[in-house]
Amino acid sequence: MSDRDSVFFRNFAFFTAALTVLTIVLILIGRSVHHYAMDDQSSQLDRGAVHKNIQPVATVNTDPNATSATxxxxxxxxxxxxxxxxxxxxxxxxxxxxxxxxxxxxxxxxxxxxxxxxxxxxxxxxxxxxxxxxxxxxxxxxxxxxxxxxxxxxxxxxxxxxxxx
Ligand code: HEC
Incomplete structure (x- = not known):
């Protein structure tokens, strides 16, 4: 292996290790942010409210016996x-x-x-x-x-x- 190759491999190994460390750090940050957000009461999804918000504004009533407006x-x-x-x-x-x-x-x-x-x-x-x-x-x-x-x-x-x- 030439000197240039070994320099390359050393740099490459260093670079890979740095990326691995960065990945782990990002995962940890991501987990803690997620944890923090989930602890916050106000951001808890209230499924009932979500369901209510995405209700259609009107529905077609196909029941012939139904009274006009509910x-x-x-x-x-x-x-x-x-x-x-x-x-x-x-x-x-x-x-x-x-x-x-x-x-x-x-x-x-x-x-x-x-x-x-x-x-x-x-x-x-x-x-x-x-x-x-x-x-x-x-x-x-x-x-x-x-x-x-x-x-x-x-x-x-x-x-x-x-x-x-
Ligand atoms: C953005 C401000 C604003 C809001 C909000 C507002 N008004 Fe008025 N209103 C006015 C102004 C200004 C006049 C006077 C217009 C004129 O005589 O030049 C007026 C006048 C009136 C008059 C008299 C009309 C006439 O023929 O003399 C009525 C009745 C009235 N408002 C009812 C309401 C009611 C009921 C609400 C709430 C549902 C309301 N206003 C909300 C600004 C407002």
């Missing part, structure tokens, strides 16, 4: 559990603007609302559901939550009118 579907479509409690909708959606007056939104005081209420409740419902641009600013349709049902929006309008100060 309540379960109706509930899962509307936000806030389909609640028609005006306060729940108001606190979660409308309050952001109407309690602070952000963007020119009328706060819940008679001075800001009496003229609006005179338009009639149906106009208020319509403006809340379809959106409305007035002198004060832009009222987004359904307060920006297009997933709210009309009933939920109406309930929150009722709540607002009932809580003017």
């Amino acid at each position: 309540p379960e579907v109706a509930v899962s479509e509307a936000p806030f559990g389909g609640s028609v409690d005006g306060q729940v909708i108001y606190d979660n959606v409308c309050m952001a603007c109407h309690t602070t007056g952000a963007g020119g939104a009328p706060q819940l005081v008679h001075a800001e609302w009496d003229a609006r209420v005179e338009q009639g409740i149906d106009t208020l419902y319509k403006h809340a559901i379809e959106g409305f641009t007035g002198d004060k600013g832009l009222m987004p349709a359904k307060g920006g939550r297009s997933d709210l049902t009309d009933e939920q929006v109406k309930a929150s309008v009722d709540y607002m009118i009932d809580h003017l100060q």
